[in-house]
Amino acid sequence: MEKHLETIERTLDEVLPKGRPEGFSEAMRYAVGAGGKRIRPLVCLAAAEAVGGAADDAKYPAVAIELLHNYTLVHDDLPSMDNDTMRRGKPSVWAKFGESAAVLAGDALQALAFGVAAKAPRNQDKIVAALGEAALGVVQGQVEDIAKSGDTTYIYTHKTADLFVAAAVMGGLAGGGTSADIDALRIFALNLGLAFQFEDDLLDGDSPYSKEKTESLVRETTAAAVAALEKLGGKTDFLRNLANRLVGRRS
Amino acid sequence: MEKHLETIERTLDEVLPKGRPEGFSEAMRYAVGAGGKRIRPLVCLAAAEAVGGAADDAKYPAVAIELLHNYTLVHDDLPSMDNDTMRRGKPSVWAKFGESAAVLAGDALQALAFGVAAKAPRNQDKIVAALGEAALGVVQGQVEDIAKSGDTTYIYTHKTADLFVAAAVMGGLAGGGTSADIDALRIFALNLGLAFQFEDDLLDGDSPYSKEKTESLVRETTAAAVAALEKLGGKTDFLRNLANRLVGRRS
Numbered sequence: 001m002e003k004h005l006e007t008i009e010r011t012l013d014e015v016l017p018k019g020r021p022e023g024f025s026e027a028m029r030y031a032v033g034a035g036g037k038r039i040r041p042l043v044c045l046a047a048a049e050a051v052g053g054a055a056d057d058a059k060y061p062a063v064a065i066e067l068l069h070n071y072t073l074v075h076d077d078l079p080s081m082d083n084d085t086m087r088r089g090k091p092s093v094w095a096k097f098g099e100s101a102a103v104l105a106g107d108a109l110q111a112l113a114f115g116v117a118a119k120a121p122r123n124q125d126k127i128v129a130a131l132g133e134a135a136l137g138v139v140q141g142q143v144e145d146i147a148k149s150g151d152t153t154y155i156y157t158h159k160t161a162d163l164f165v166a167a168a169v170m171g172g173l174a175g176g177g178t179s180a181d182i183d184a185l186r187i188f189a190l191n192l193g194l195a196f197q198f199e200d201d202l203l204d205g206d207s208p209y210s211k212e213k214t215e216s217l218v219r220e221t222t223a224a225a226v227a228a229l230e231k232l233g234g235k236t237d238f239l240r241n242l243a244n245r246l247v248g249r250r251s
Numbered sequence: 252m253e254k255h256l257e258t259i260e261r262t263l264d265e266v267l268p269k270g271r272p273e274g275f276s277e278a279m280r281y282a283v284g285a286g287g288k289r290i291r292p293l294v295c296l297a298a299a300e301a302v303g304g305a306a307d308d309a310k311y312p313a314v315a316i317e318l319l320h321n322y323t324l325v326h327d328d329l330p331s332m333d334n335d336t337m338r339r340g341k342p343s344v345w346a347k348f349g350e351s352a353a354v355l356a357g358d359a360l361q362a363l364a365f366g367v368a369a370k371a372p373r374n375q376d377k378i379v380a381a382l383g384e385a386a387l388g389v390v391q392g393q394v395e396d397i398a399k400s401g402d403t404t405y406i407y408t409h410k411t412a413d414l415f416v417a418a419a420v421m422g423g424l425a426g427g428g429t430s431a432d433i434d435a436l437r438i439f440a441l442n443l444g445l446a447f448q449f450e451d452d453l454l455d456g457d458s459p460y461s462k463e464k465t466e467s468l469v470r471e472t473t474a475a476a477v478a479a480l481e482k483l484g485g486k487t488d489f490l491r492n493l494a495n496r497l498v499g500r501r502s
């Protein structure tokens with residue numbers, strides 16, 4: 001876990017721009033910040049190991065999914081969207097750097113995410129396709145959420161779970177997994193993403209379902225995620241522990 | 252030319268979402284619109300032919316560069332950016348669909364661009380890397396333009412020429428070009444992009460240089476673009492005509 005986190009931070013530092021335009025590179029780095037839990041990139045690295053590959057094979061896709069996740073937060077916080085001035089206890093990107101800089105920093109983070117994903121050691125076309133599908137899906141999920149369409153399954157699947165699915169699928173592809181491996185990882189990550197969202201709802205006290213129903217959904221999706229790992233031949237302890245730790249987490 | 256334009260419009264229609272969320276799919280399609288000149292995707296298709304490949308090999312990268320170009324226009328028009336209510340004689344995306352929809356439609360178009368580029372028949376990793384470099388560069392160029400840094404070479408190279416370079420390089424890669432071919436296409440497209448921007452400045456009567464100096468720059472960059480084509484073994488007439496037609500165009 002420590003080693004994986006170190007890989008993620010080091011690779012983020014490697015790929016994020018340092019030079020010109022300087023204030024803008026600073027805004028991009030600020031957006032990705034320190035102190036994120038890096039759950040999605042951890043899933044990506046562990047997925048490579050779960051198919052019998054090396055975590056390092058997945059370091060670029062892992063960082064790509066974190067860049068993509070952070071761009072969505074930068075744009076979600078904009079005045080025309082959620083109008084949030086704070087994020088992770090600090091001023092949001094637009095509150096600190098201005099609104100146009102935040103639009104552009106988000107745009108640049110998304111561009112960087114794809115450029116970085118293409119640096120995977122194999123299956124680059126499938127990896128970029130998986131990232132592209134998630135990047136489109138997460139926006140479509142956000143659109144239905146803003147529109148209050150009321151279709152919780154659609155919104156949670158796309159707004160939240162799509163990034164988990166891309167993380168796991170990209171990690172499996174980078175690690176050289178078979179198509180059966182990728183299918184199992186997809187089922188794992190879809191359920192993990194839903195469990196994550198239901199648990200978030202419990203923490204926020206803001207679920208579309210009753211507390212009992214939401215708790216039951218957390219248990220069911222966690223169990224489905226863990227069950228999907230049985231089909232994988234590599235090291236799955238990390239993913240199993242991650243899924244089990246999400247149940248009853250504090251933040 | 253007609254055939255290439257038909258390929259572009261048909262492929263755009265194939266890849267743009269039709270379904271849910273419906274109003275949002277409509278906003279994405281509106282953003283890409285009809286009536287664009289499609290210069291960048293035409294360069295991409297012709298670049299595949301210029302290295303001896305088939306234009307059809309480059310149809311997905313061609314459409315990817317057009318999606319990327321249109322997302323930048325959607326975001327440039329936002330109230331927090333240029334605050335333009337009109338684009339190509341019609342309401343801009345934010346003026347028609349609202350500001351948050353325009354942020355998200357731009358985001359989705361960029362995501363789609365990368366997903367589509369990965370569908371090229373070969374060299375997908377290099378194609379996505381080229382698109383990623385341009386997608387980051389175009390934002391960095393815009394940042395320096397907004398900041399009025401005064402470095403015209405930096406701004407024009409990144410804000411305008413990067414997309415032409417990606418179009419030509421992706422087309423050459425999709426068509427199976429050698430690395431010498433790709434180098435020649437890069438020089439061609441950099442100069443074409445600069446010529447395009449200088450000619451735009453003349454049309455707008457708004458150049459950082461005198462009229463005479465700008466006209467001279469158009470001629471020099473056009474000549475450099477055309478000269479670079481000499482090194483290519485395939486059909487280069489289309490690219491040569493395109494470069495020569497840009498000089499003295501009316502819009």
